[in-house]
Amino acid sequence: MMINELLKNRVSALGFESGQIDQDTIENLISAATRTPTAFNLQNWHFTVMQSDEARQALCKAAYGQAKILDAAAVIVISGDLTGYRHLAERLDASVQARLLPAEVAEGWVQVATQAFHDNPQAQRDEAIRSASLAAMSLMLAATEAGWASCPMSGFDPDAVREACVLPDNLLPVLLVAIGRRAQPDQQQKHRVPLSEVMSVR
Amino acid sequence: MMINELLKNRVSALGFESGQIDQDTIENLISAATRTPTAFNLQNWHFTVMQSDEARQALCKAAYGQAKILDAAAVIVISGDLTGYRHLAERLDASVQARLLPAEVAEGWVQVATQAFHDNPQAQRDEAIRSASLAAMSLMLAATEAGWASCPMSGFDPDAVREACVLPDNLLPVLLVAIGRRAQPDQQQKHRVPLSEVMSVR
Numbered sequence: 015m016m017i018n019e020l021l022k023n024r025v026s027a028l029g030f031e032s033g034q035i036d037q038d039t040i041e042n043l044i045s046a047a048t049r050t051p052t053a054f055n056l057q058n059w060h061f062t063v064m065q066s067d068e069a070r071q072a073l074c075k076a077a078y079g080q081a082k083i084l085d086a087a088a089v090i091v092i093s094g095d096l097t098g099y100r101h102l103a104e105r106l107d108a109s110v111q112a113r114l115l116p117a118e119v120a121e122g123w124v125q126v127a128t129q130a131f132h133d134n135p136q137a138q139r140d141e142a143i144r145s146a147s148l149a150a151m152s153l154m155l156a157a158t159e160a161g162w163a164s165c166p167m168s169g170f171d172p173d174a175v176r177e178a179c180v181l182p183d184n185l186l187p188v189l190l191v192a193i194g195r196r197a198q199p200d201q202q203q204k205h206r207v208p209l210s211e212v213m214s215v216r
Numbered sequence: 217m218m219i220n221e222l223l224k225n226r227v228s229a230l231g232f233e234s235g236q237i238d239q240d241t242i243e244n245l246i247s248a249a250t251r252t253p254t255a256f257n258l259q260n261w262h263f264t265v266m267q268s269d270e271a272r273q274a275l276c277k278a279a280y281g282q283a284k285i286l287d288a289a290a291v292i293v294i295s296g297d298l299t300g301y302r303h304l305a306e307r308l309d310a311s312v313q314a315r316l317l318p319a320e321v322a323e324g325w326v327q328v329a330t331q332a333f334h335d336n337p338q339a340q341r342d343e344a345i346r347s348a349s350l351a352a353m354s355l356m357l358a359a360t361e362a363g364w365a366s367c368p369m370s371g372f373d374p375d376a377v378r379e380a381c382v383l384p385d386n387l388l389p390v391l392l393v394a395i396g397r398r399a400q401p402d403q404q405q406k407h408r409v410p411l412s413e414v415m416s417v418r
Contacts, residue, residue, distance in 0.1 A: 017222065017361045018244075021251035021354055042220075044415055048408050049223035050353060053370045055406045061415045069418035108407035115406060130371070140345055144370060144390065147349035151252060152223055155357065159219045168255045168346060169332070179418055188346065204257045204317060205310035206250050213246055213263045216271035216381055 020158045022203065027082070027163040029197035035087035037063075039160065043193070044090065047153040052145045054123045055115075057105055058098025059146050062091040062179040069178060076174030077190060082165055086192035091175060092150050093185040094142020099124075099131040139186065146188035153191055163196040222360045224405065229284070229365040231399035237289040239265075241362065245395070246292065249355040254347045256325045257317075259307055260300025261348050264293040264381040271380060278376030279392060284367055288394035293377060294352050295387040296344025301326075301333040341388065348390035355393055365398040 044061045052058055064073050064083075073091070074083040083089050106120040131138050154164045167190040175187040246263045254260055266275050266285075275293070276285040285291050308322040333340050356366045369392040377389040 017219070017354075017358050018248050018251075020219065021248050021358070024251070024253070026253045041411060041415070045411055046220050046223050048411065048414060049220075049226070049405065051226070051228045051356070051368055053368075057409055057414065059414060063415065063417045065417050105409060106406075108409075112407055114404055126371070140341075141370065143342055143345045144349045147346045148353045148368075151350045151353035152219075152357075154253070155354075156219050156223075166253055166255075166350075168343065169328070179416075202316055203251065204308075205314060207259055207307060207310075209243060209247055209250065212250060212259065212261060213243070213265065214381075215265045215267050 017155070020155050024154060024158045025163070025196070025201050025203050027165045027192070027194070027196045028201055030082055030085040030087065030163070030192065030194035031197050032085065033087050033195050035162065035193060040088055040090070043153055043156045043160070046156040047149040050149040050152045052148070053141060054102055054127045055106060055109065056098045056102060056127070056141070056145065058095040058142060059149050060093045060095060060181070060185050062093065062181065064089040064091060064179070072178035073175065073190070076178050077167060077170035080167060080169070082167070082192045083190070085194065087194035090153065090191045090193065091179050091187055092146045092153070092189045092191060093181060093187045094146040095184055096138040096142050096186055097184045099127040102127050142186045143188050150189045150191055157193050162193050165192045166190070167192065219357070222357050226356060226360045227365070227403050227405050229367045229394070229396070229398045230403055232284055232287040232289065232365070232394065232396035233399050234287065235289050235397050237364065237395060242290055242292070245355050245358045245362070248358040249351040252351040252354045254350070255343060256304055256329045257308060257311065258300045258304060258329070258343070258347065260297040260344060261351050262295045262297060262383070262387050264295065264383065266291040266293060266381070274380035275377065275392070278380050279369060279372040282369060282371070284369070284394045285392070287396065289396035290394070292355065292393045292395070293381050293389055294348045294355070294391045294393060295383060295389045296348040297386055298340040298344050298388055299386045301329040304329050344388045345390050352391045352393055359395050364395050367394045368392070369394065
């Protein structure tokens with residue numbers, strides 16, 4: 015399906031039918047999402063697949079009781095890594111070794127990233143949200159193409175989600191993505207405002 | 217092309233050849249991006265197409281002189297609307313009128329969104345970055361499918377970008393997306409870490 019069709023056909027599912035999704039499919043979707051770009055190729059993200067009943071219940075509570083979390087076939091918590099820049103040299107090394115990136119460019123990036131993020135909590139948070147959100151969109155489009163409905167959720171208590179996911183403090187939960195079969199198969203995408211309201215030319 | 221192929225084939229272009237892109241194509245890409253989901257269907261984004269030489273020069277300066285901004289066929293500044301929740305009732309009305317959303321659900325969303333964002337600058341900023349980033353990924357995938365290379369850029373002075381784009385204070389520049397023809401057609405995507413490093417199951 016063309017990307018325009020995927021984007022038009024995707025809806026944020028109002029509810030899910032009960033059902034299962036296998037682990038391979040989930041891993042394929044997450045793997046696709048990791049192809050998303052990040053600043054300096056930071057790959058500053060983490061994907062937590064909420065599988066056990068206990069983990070789902072805790073997550074549901076952390077997200078103000080949203081029933082989709084219990085009903086969906088899978089829920090993936092996408093977090094951004096606030097301190098991802100600390101691993102940048104190591105992460106770029108594989109690209110340098112494979113001659114995909116000149117060593118001096120990689121070194122320069124590490125310097126610039128360290129300057130940008132070290133001791134700058136707002137920049138760390140902004141970048142964590144940016145990267146995790148970019149990845150979430152890839153994940154949802156991959157799910158749509160594979161025939162799965164999805165619903166992104168940003169209404170939750172981040173500390174409680176971190177606890178439910180057993181995440182360290184450097185990971186900031188950014189979006190929960192529920193995946194499954196729509197309870198309302200005829201659900202249509204909500205209206206969008208005309209382009210002229212959200213676009214300008216300079 | 218399948219979404220997995222699009223994700224694997226996309227690269228963040230290291231440079232652009234000179235060339236042009238027509239306005240219809242740009243509008244089609246932005247239109248596709250507006251199909252991206254937002255919390256409560258806020259549509260809290262704005263797309264500024266940088267067309268004039270003067271605007272490009274100002275943007276280039278605001279982005280620390282990155283040459284891609286001058287070389288690309290188009291540069292689109294994607295901003296998030298910090299106060300998008302103020303227009304939510306109005307934006308949901310079209311979906312209510314079209315019976316895509318029950319009126320009482322829309323009213324509930326407006327209440328919850330107002331509680332979440334009113335007098336909460338951090339929540340406003342987080343949501344602005346989240347929505348603009350989700351949209352940026354859709355835009356880049358649509359561009360890839362249409363045969364255009366792209367490069368997302370988050371290294372810039374937001375106030376200077378706002379000035380170059382003539383944006384009001386409620387719009388936060390989140391990502392610059394340059395679009396054009398790659399200077400290095402054989403450029404390959406950089407390495408990604410194994411899935412096990414960025415995924416866990418609970």
